[in-house]
Amino acid sequence: MDNLNTVDQNADLPPQLDFERDDVLDVIPLMRVLQAQGPVRKVRTPFGSEAWVVTHHQTIRDLVTDERIGRTHPDPESAARIFAAALGGPIGSFDDEQMKRAHLRMRRFLAGMFSPGRMRALYPMIEARTSTLLDNLEAAGSPGDLHELVSWPLPVLVICDLLGVPDLEIETFSELSEAALDMANWAGAASAWQELTDYMAGLVDRKRGAPADDVLSLLIAEQATSDLTDDELVQMATGLLAGGFETTVARIDLGTVLLVTNPDAAGAIRADPGLVVGAVEEVLRLAVPGGGALPRYAQADIEIGGVTIARGDAVVFDANTANRDPAVFPDPDRFDITRAPNPHLSFGYGPSSCIGSALGRVELQVVFTLLLQRFPDLGLAVPVSELAVRPNTLLGGLSALPVTW
Numbered sequence: 355m356d357n358l359n360t361v362d363q364n365a366d367l368p369p370q371l372d373f374e375r376d377d378v379l380d381v382i383p384l385m386r387v388l389q390a391q392g393p394v395r396k397v398r399t400p401f402g403s404e405a406w407v408v409t410h411h412q413t414i415r416d417l418v419t420d421e422r423i424g425r426t427h428p429d430p431e432s433a434a435r436i437f438a439a440a441l442g443g444p445i446g447s448f449d450d451e452q453m454k455r456a457h458l459r460m461r462r463f464l465a466g467m468f469s470p471g472r473m474r475a476l477y478p479m480i481e482a483r484t485s486t487l488l489d490n491l492e493a494a495g496s497p498g499d500l501h502e503l504v505s506w507p508l509p510v511l512v513i514c515d516l517l518g519v520p521d522l523e524i525e526t527f528s529e530l531s532e533a534a535l536d537m538a539n540w541a542g543a544a545s546a547w548q549e550l551t552d553y554m555a556g557l558v559d560r561k562r563g564a565p566a567d568d569v570l571s572l573l574i575a576e577q578a579t580s581d582l583t584d585d586e587l588v589q590m591a592t593g594l595l596a597g598g599f600e601t602t603v604a605r606i607d608l609g610t611v612l613l614v615t616n617p618d619a620a621g622a623i624r625a626d627p628g629l630v631v632g633a634v635e636e637v638l639r640l641a642v643p644g645g646g647a648l649p650r651y652a653q654a655d656i657e658i659g660g661v662t663i664a665r666g667d668a669v670v671f672d673a674n675t676a677n678r679d680p681a682v683f684p685d686p687d688r689f690d691i692t693r694a695p696n697p698h699l700s701f702g703y704g705p706s707s708c709i710g711s712a713l714g715r716v717e718l719q720v721v722f723t724l725l726l727q728r729f730p731d732l733g734l735a736v737p738v739s740e741l742a743v744r745p746n747t748l749l750g751g752l753s754a755l756p757v758t759w
C-alpha cells in the first residue's frame with residue numbers, strides 16, 4: 355500500500371486499494387485517509403483499474419438512491435473490476451430495465467415473507483438451534499472454535515427452517531451451501547450451486563403437494579394469484595441463502611470478538627438482557643468482515659463532492675468506513691451499546707437494502723444473549739492480532755474464532 359501520509363489525489367496515480375488489514379476490528383487504513391480528504395475519492399483497484407470510493411455516510415445515502423447509479427455497465431467486458439469474486443464486476447449492460455423490473459418483483463414477493471410476525475414465530479426455533487450448537491461447543495471442550503461450531507452452521511439452519519427444508523436433508527443442504535459459496539474453488543462452487551438449485555426445484559415440487567407453514571409454501575401459494583414462475587421462485591429461495599449465510603456468520607464472529615474485548619458491555623448485557631438490542635446495532639455498525647462491497651457503475655456523469663464521476667466509472671460504497679463517519683457518529687470507534695440514534699449502513703440503504711435484516715437482527719440477538727449467559731468467562735484463546743480474515747471471499751469474515759470459557 356502507498357505510504358498513507360503521502361496519499362495525494364493530485365499525484366499522477368491515485369492510491370492503490372488493498373483489502374488487507376492487520377486488525378480485524380478496524381477498517382482499511384487507507385479508507386480513513388480518504389474519508390478525511392473528502393466524500394468521493396479515486397483509487398486504483400487490486401486489478402489496476404480506477405474506481406471511486408465513497409466513505410461519507412450522507413454521500414452514500416445520496417448515491418445509493420440515485421437513479422444514475424446501478425450494477426450494470428455499457429460494456430461489461432471493459433468495466434473496472436474491484437474484487438476477485440464473481441460479483442466483483444458488473445452484472446450486465448446499461449439500461450437493463452428488464453433486470454430492474456425483475457428485481458422489484460422479487461422484492462415485492464419476498465417482503466411479506468419477512469414480516470415481524472413471521473420473525474417472532476421463528477424466534478423459538480432460532481433459540482433451540484443456537485442452544486444445541488452451544489451444547490456442541492461446550493462438549494468439544496475449551497478452547498473451542500466458535501466459528502466452526504456455532505457461527506458457521508447457525509445461519510444455514512435458520513434458512514432451512516425459514517424455507518422448510520426437512521430435518522433429514524439439512525446436512526446435505528448445508529454442505530451444498532458451503533460448497534456453492536466457496537470462492538477458492540470456482541468450478542466446485544458453480545456445480546454445487548447448480549445442485550442446490552436442482553434440490554430447491556425438487557423441494558418446491560414436493561411442497562406443492564404438501565404445503566406447510568414456511569416461505570416456500572407461501573411463495574407457492576402466491577402463484578395461485580400472481581404470475582410468479584417456478585424459476586423465479588427457486589431463484590428467490592437460493593437468493594435468500596446467498597444473502598443470509600456468510601453475512602450473518604461474519605457478524606456472529608466479529609460481534610463475539612467485540613463483546614469479549616469490551617467486557618463492560620458484555621457484563622451489562624448479562625445483567626440486563628434487553629441491552630442486547632442496542633448491542634446488535636453496534637456490532638452491525640462496527641463489524642468489518644473484510645471482503646468487499648458490490649461495485650456499482652455510473653450510468654451518466656454525476657457531479658458530487660467536488661468531483662465528476664464519469665458515465666461507466668466504477669463506484670464502491672464503503673459502508674464500513676461510513677459507519678465510522680465522525681459527522682454522524684460521535685466518538686465513532688467507541689463500542690457503545692446504548693448509542694442512539696445508530697443509522698449504520700450495514701444492511702445497505704435504499705432500493706436494494708437487505709430484505710432479511712429483521713431475521714439477521716433476531717439471529718444476532720439470540721446468539722449473543724445465549725452465548726453470554728451460557729459462558730460467563732468467555733474469552734479469546736488467541737490475541738485479536740492472530741485472528742485471520744477468510745481469503746477468496748466476497749463477504750470476508752473470520753476463518754476461525756478460538757474461544758475459551
Ligand code: HEM
Nearest residue numbers: 594597598601602605648700701702706708709710713714
Ligand atoms: C447480519 C446479517 C446480514 C447483513 C449484514 C446483510 C447485509 C446486506 C446488504 C448490505 C445488502 C445489500 C447489498 C447491496 O445493496 O448491494 C443485503 C441484501 C440482501 N440480503 Fe442481507 N444481510 C444480512 C442477513 C440477511 C438474511 C438473514 C437474509 C435472508 C435470509 C438476507 C437476504 C438478503 C437479500 C435477499 C438481499 C438482496 C436484496 C435486493 O437485492 O434487493 N440477508 N444484505
